[in-house]
Amino acid sequence: MDRQQILDLYQWALGICFRHPDKGEVPTAVVGVIHPREDGEREVRACADCVVVMEDIRREEAARSGSEYEPGHLGEVLK
Template sequence: MDRQQILDLYQWDDGICFRHPSRGPVVTAVVGTIHPRADGEKEVRACRDCVITMEDIRRENAARAGSDYQPGPARQGQD
């Protein structure tokens, strides 16, 4: 899959990228949730560049493990 095909698997909306908060609101996708002790559930959002970086890492990990790589948000955290 090329970059745009992978990005098309995600739902995008304005938000704050967890790796680049100083950039302010940018187009992001939810890549996970956290559960802070005193503050309920919070979405973790990533910008397009960070999503691609995360997908590249997942693809490399799958190749090392000899398993299939399936891109997209439903797979996050399951590798």
């Protein structure tokens, strides 16, 4: 898959990228959810560049471990 095909697998909305908060609000996708002890549930959002980097890392890890890689599932455990 190319970059745009991978990005199209995510829902995009304005938000703050967890890796680049200094960019301010940019188009971001939810890549995980955290559960702070006293703050309920919070979404972890990433910009397009970070989503692509994170997908590359998942693909490489799947190849190393012999797991199946399917893009579009950041924040989920590899099977």
